[in-house]
Amino acid sequence: MRPSPVSATVDFAADGVQHGFLRLPYSRDDAAWGSVMIAVTVVKNGDGPTALLTGGNHGDEYEGPIALFDLARTLRAADVSGRVIILPMMNQPAFAAGTRTSPIDRGNLNRSFPGRPDGSVTEKIADYFQRVLLPMADVVLDFHSGGKTLDFLPFCAAHILPDKGQEAEAFRLVRAFGAPYSVRMLEIDAVGMYDTAAETMGKVFVTTELGGGGTASAYTAGIAIRGCRNLLMAAGILRGNPEAMPTQWLDMPDGSCFTFAEDAGLIRFCADLGDRVSKDQCIAMIYPTGRTGLEPTELRANRAGLFTARHFPGLVKPGDCVAVIADEVDGA
Structure with missing residues (x-):
């Protein structure tokens, strides 16, 4: 396979x-050699495990980028045993546009693995993560929100x-992260x-959903900032002990957890x-908007x-996921 066209200006071994x-x-049109x-x-x-921390996999999700920009400016080498690789805006074109997918090729980075070195911009980014990072x-901690x-x-x-x-270690780090759920x-x-790409390689993979609506609150950003450091401590990479936080475990055992709209x-x-x-139980009603007087x-x-979880904007289309219902369970 041809080499990746992506080059790094940092030395990952230093x-x-x-x-x-x-x-x-x-x-592109405004930069021929852009x-x-x-x-x-x-x-x-020194030697030790490596944590790969990513945000902005989707460009309209902000708790992760906030936590990772904060970590990147404050983390000191003396506090680390091993290595931390921080990418606050994994899909930079989508992040800059504030969109879920890339404005360049409409690629959804989180559905583009393993990627291609000769593919679209999104596929090239995925390929670099797949083969290099x-x-x-x-x-791996990959932040997501709604x-x-x-x-x-x-x-x-x-x-x-x-x-x-592998599963047990992932759930141990989930517990250490300390989100409310x-x-x-x-x-x-x-x-x-x-x-899937990370887990297939045998990596310990942890993710989040920390709110939504295309913004981040002080509350959800605080969860991300604290949780990121807690996870690094629990992984033995950052000095200190995780801050113990209460959490309610939830399980999504099958497709019945998800409710989809069939009407607009x-x-x-x-x-x-x-x-x-x-x-x-009736959890939502969809009103047809073409005329008044119709039943929802x-x-x-x-x-x-x-x-x-719930659909966020006030208008829905057929096929939209409108609700997620989970089981409350004892700790993993």
């Missing part, structure tokens, strides 16, 4: 603190895996995901995030549980 870029050549510049910080101190890592179209109870999560040792995650669309219109929620709902369509819960 001790100390380095701030630089991953530079991807990108010829580049996509993805900011990266490397903090290394992920092989360096022992632990973006502009979902809102979540703030949780940290990992996946159920065939390798139970911790989730045993079920993905409804796992093809091409960064998560104006959505009215009949339950709020954090509410306990019963099976067949009722959306009912497929299962009993905790209302964990």
Whole structure:
């Protein structure tokens, strides 16, 4: 396979603190010899495990970038045993545009793995992570939030895996992160995901959903900042002990957790995030907007549980996920 066109201005093997870029050549109308510049910080101190910390996988999710920009400016090499690689805006074109997908090629980075060195801009970024960054890592923390179209109870999560040792270590770090909720995650669309790429390599992979609506609150940003440092401490990379935080474990065991719209219109929620709902309870109504006087369509819960995520904008289209209901369970 041809080499990656991405080049790094940092030396991943050098001790100390380095701030630089991953530079991807990108010829465009306003810059014939232009580049996509993805900011990266490397903090290394001797031998030890490597943590790869990423935000901005989707460009309209902000808690992760806030936590990682903060960490990049404050983390000292003397406090680290091993290496921390920090990328606050993994998909820089999407982050700059404030969109979920890249404005260059409409690529969803989190569905583009393993990528291609001769593909689109998004595929080239995915390829560099697949072949260069992920092989360096022992632990991967990829921050997500709801973006502009979902809102979540703030949780940290990992996946159920065939390798139970790998799974147990991931859930140990989820617990150390200390989000208000911790989730045993079920993905409804796992093809091409960064998560899958990392886990297939045997990496310990942890992720989050920390709010939504295309913004970050002081509360959710604080969870991200504290949780990131807690995870690094628990992984033995950052000096100190994780701050113990209460968490409620949640499980999403199957597809009945997800409710999808089959009609377009104006959505009215009949339950709020954090509410306990019963099976067949009406959790939302969709009003048709073409004319007045029409009855709304009722959306009912497929299962009993905790209302964990919801569609964010007021208008929905057929196929939109409008609600996620999870089971409250004992700790993993």
